[in-house]
Amino acid sequence: MRHKDDNKSEAIFHATIELLNEIGFSDISMSKIAKRANVSQATIYVYFESKEDLLGKIYVKVKQKMSLQLFQHLDETLPTRDAFEMVMRNMLRFMLDNESYFMFLEQFAASPLIGKLCLEDTSSMFIPLFEQMEKGKRLGEIKPIETTFLLTYCYFPLAQLAKSHFKGQYEASEDNLQNMIRMSWDAIKA
Amino acid sequence: MRHKDDNKSEAIFHATIELLNEIGFSDISMSKIAKRANVSQATIYVYFESKEDLLGKIYVKVKQKMSLQLFQHLDETLPTRDAFEMVMRNMLRFMLDNESYFMFLEQFAASPLIGKLCLEDTSSMFIPLFEQMEKGKRLGEIKPIETTFLLTYCYFPLAQLAKSHFKGQYEASEDNLQNMIRMSWDAIKA
């Protein structure tokens, strides 16, 4: 049998993410995606069951890419504070190096689509993050508060910094990053 | 001449917000909005020029409602820490009392539509918030960091708490709120 063309699959993948960032859910369509990917509209249905299936699978794939990068150079013997800083830096690097991926995730997470689709659970991708926080809490270095809330103080400030950076409002400089690392740490430390 | 029916205008307003929260930008349409509002499709065009005009005007109106509630009981003679807590509580109350408004804003802010539309500038609605932070910085009570970044540590944790509350994951209890007020304050205090 004939092989699936990975280039085609990848082209659809990238075209969808690009287009969604440019025109949003309201205006995106299979025909536009096909045209951008230089592929027939019908070919998309070889790889994906439907428009929703396409968007959902891309979401999971992008989130996987993010989690992979998030835990780079992370050693479980690292002191809590050092591990925290490492993850923060990995996170910002992912955002800056993958603007379209990051902005795609942001838009997707805010849409009702994420609840409508029965997505593979992505929380398991971030288990090491939860474990780090639990360890910090056991050692009395982190506030004894729901880990979900603690992580809120780590992720969203970085997301905001990255977005400001893309809009040209503020630079994602080492200075600004260090300020954020300090503020986030002040928020979650015991 | 015949009056415009405020009920109709309000019905369109609410129907759009409800529907957008239920089905998102990808599936919303003028016909669905009209049906939900018990109004003819053409009637919408009496009040709004286009679909984009409709969404944009609703966005500004909702943001205005939010800013009004945000500054309730706010006295500029209040100590920095007390003013901060008042605004945090006002913010969470707005989110909890107006789930559909709040979720609408969240979805809208993440979509490319917000850049595409030439919306009335909404930043002026939140000037008192910026002034409070500037005052705190002058008094040495708040970290000397860009106010935008400081506010990030106040808004997003509350947003996350409200969303968790709506999903039934965590309760937006007084305990959880107090924890957040403490964490946010730890993050921004000098």
Next chain:
DNA sequence: AAATATTAATCGATCGATCGGTTATTTCAT
């Protein structure tokens, strides 16, 4: 009666999806 709000009906365009036909690749009997 005049003016305006509201409606149902309808426009061409585009939507997501599917179809039959074609091409590329592998399998396998000879």
Next chain:
DNA sequence: ATGAAATAACCGATCGATCGATTAATATTT
């Protein structure tokens, strides 16, 4: 070793449904 059969990727064309938008006609008000 070879070529017909089988398989599935791939595409152009097109489906019925719905889109945003407009219209002419009707209803309601002053």
